[in-house]
Amino acid sequence: MTRIWKHRLFWPSAALLVLITINSIARPRFLTITMRDGDLYGALIDILRNSAPLMLVALGMTLVIATRGIDLSVGAVMAVSGAVALTVIDGSPDPGNLGTVLVAIGFAVLVALVLGAWNGFLVAALGIQPIIATLVLMLAGRGVALLITGGFITTVNSAPFSYIASGYLLVLPFAVFVSAAAIALIAVVERRTALGVLTEAVGINPEASRLAGVRSRSIVWGAYIVSGTLAGVAGIIYASNIRAADANSAGWLIELYAILAVVLGGTSLAGGKFSIAGTVLGVLIIQTLEATILFLGVPSAQSPVFFAIVVIAVVMVQSPWVRGGLSKLTRSRRPQAVAEPERTKVAA
Numbered sequence: 001m002t003r004i005w006k007h008r009l010f011w012p013s014a015a016l017l018v019l020i021t022i023n024s025i026a027r028p029r030f031l032t033i034t035m036r037d038g039d040l041y042g043a044l045i046d047i048l049r050n051s052a053p054l055m056l057v058a059l060g061m062t063l064v065i066a067t068r069g070i071d072l073s074v075g076a077v078m079a080v081s082g083a084v085a086l087t088v089i090d091g092s093p094d095p096g097n098l099g100t101v102l103v104a105i106g107f108a109v110l111v112a113l114v115l116g117a118w119n120g121f122l123v124a125a126l127g128i129q130p131i132i133a134t135l136v137l138m139l140a141g142r143g144v145a146l147l148i149t150g151g152f153i154t155t156v157n158s159a160p161f162s163y164i165a166s167g168y169l170l171v172l173p174f175a176v177f178v179s180a181a182a183i184a185l186i187a188v189v190e191r192r193t194a195l196g197v198l199t200e201a202v203g204i205n206p207e208a209s210r211l212a213g214v215r216s217r218s219i220v221w222g223a224y225i226v227s228g229t230l231a232g233v234a235g236i237i238y239a240s241n242i243r244a245a246d247a248n249s250a251g252w253l254i255e256l257y258a259i260l261a262v263v264l265g266g267t268s269l270a271g272g273k274f275s276i277a278g279t280v281l282g283v284l285i286i287q288t289l290e291a292t293i294l295f296l297g298v299p300s301a302q303s304p305v306f307f308a309i310v311v312i313a314v315v316m317v318q319s320p321w322v323r324g325g326l327s328k329l330t331r332s333r334r335p336q337a338v339a340e341p342e343r344t345k346v347a348a
Contacts, residue, residue, distance in 0.1 A: 008266035012281040015264070019288045027295060039168040043291065045176075049165075051287040052175035053078070053234035054257055055280070059186050060227030061258040062279045067220045068203045068271030069123060069130035071227045074258060076141020077115050078235030078251030083145040084108040085236050086154040086245035089161060101160040109232045115141070116228015120221035138255070145247035155244040165241035175237055182230060187276045199223070203271030260311065261286055 023030040023043070033042035057074045064071045088104035089095045115137060122133035167174045190196035201209045202216045210216045231251070239245050263269065264285055265278025289311075293303045 008275055009278055009281065012265055012278055012285060016281055016285050016288065019285065019292060023288070023292055023295065035171070038171060040171045045173065047284070047287050047291055048176045048179075049173040050290075051283050052165075052173075052179040053237050053251075054254060054261065054286065055179040055283045056182050056230040056234040056237075057227075057251075057254055058258040058261040058279050058283050059182055059276070060223075060230035061255075062262050062265075062267055062274050062276065063186070063190070063199065063223040064130070064227050065259070065262055065267055065269060066199050066203045066271060066274035067223045068206065069220065069223065070134065070259070070269075071119065071224065072131065072134040072255050073115070073119060073137035073141055074227060074231040074234075075251030075254045076138050076145070077112050077228050077231040078238060078254065079142050079145040079245075079247045080115065080148070081108040081112045081232035081235030082239030082250050083148040083154070083245045083247055084111050085161075086156055086239055087148055089156045089158055090154050095156050095158040096160065098160045101158060104161070105236055108236055109229060112232020112235070113225060113229045116225040116231070117221070119228060120224030123224060124217040124221040142247050145245070145250070149245050149247060153244050153246050157243070161240055162243055163240075165237050178233065178237065182233070183276065183280060186226075190276065195219075200272050200274065203274075257286055264311075 020030075030043045033040055033044060035041075057078070061071055061074065085104040085108035088107055089100060092100040092104075094100055119134050119137060122128045122136070123130050126133075163174060164178075165173075165175055169177055190199065198209070198214050199219055201212075201214055202219050206216045206220075234254075235250060238250055259269075261282035262274075262279050264282035265275050265280070267274040267278060289307060293306055296306075
């Protein structure tokens with residue numbers, strides 16, 4: 001039992017199960033999944049679909065935090081990515097053409113990749129503190145998005161582009177497959193190759209890793225590139241969901257939610273050890289909690305307070321102090337073996 005409590009995924013899994021149980025008791029139809037026109041619908045399906053943008057951003061944030069960094073610019077990158085995609089589609093003579101949409105997505109992801117590379121250059125090459133380096137793009141990124149859209153909210157009516165967020169593929173929302181593909185790709189690259197070990201080594205001690213022959217700068221640079229690229233894809237999903245490019249609201253505060261998801265999943269902000277599965281659980285916890293707040297009818301002005309209370313409770317449960325108390329309680333309940341009296345040897 002002690003091994004289960006000490007596992008890094010135990011408390012995130014327990015918190016998610018508690019939220020699902022509370023929702024199931026409050027509204028029995030929470031777990032109900034129905035089939036309509038060959039597609040699956042229900043509260044759980046909505047949670048999976050709505051969590052796609054945060055899932056992508058949190059995966060990239062996990063890699064950055066594993067290298068002892070932070071990326072505060074992911075929300076701004078989402079805004080820029082959505083602005084680029086919508087501007088290309090809006091300027092096309094045929095917005096509903098699949099080729100036009102694919103070109104727009106390609107341009108948007110490429111711009112996001114360049115922005116991530118810029119963050120990596122500031123951190124890895126110039127040695128600027130990650131929080132300062134990414135803060136620059138966080139502040140300037142939304143201004144860049146406004147320049148791209150001309151200061152207006154660009155809207156489009158394109159069926160292929162809307163399909164990204166609202167379309168279905170094989171009975172499930174298409175956005176779920178996008179996030180699942182990102183999870184699988186990151187998990188395979190980081191856990192089935194040596195890159196994951198090298199990433200953890202850089203996060204634990206960058207100088208020692210460099211002296212051992214590890215290209216720490218390249219790994220840090222790559223982490224920021226992946227973070228920017230995934231944030232760009234998340235921005236496309238968000239823009240597809242609202243069918244518009246809103247530089248002010250796209251990705252608003254998502255960097256904080258992504259950091260929270262990573263921490264809830266058991267990854268330390270000090271760098272080093274990280275958990276992809278824990279990040280996935282952390283994102284699902286946040287998305288389920290948001291669905292719970294909406295169902296309970298908590299006013300929007302009070303929802304951050306309710307959200308913060310629940311998150312504080314979850315984080316406290318995962319603290320070393322609570323874990324240590326549970327370990328002591330478990331050890332105290334173990335039956336102690338009765339020591340046998342020592343037998344003295346009788347000399348012949």
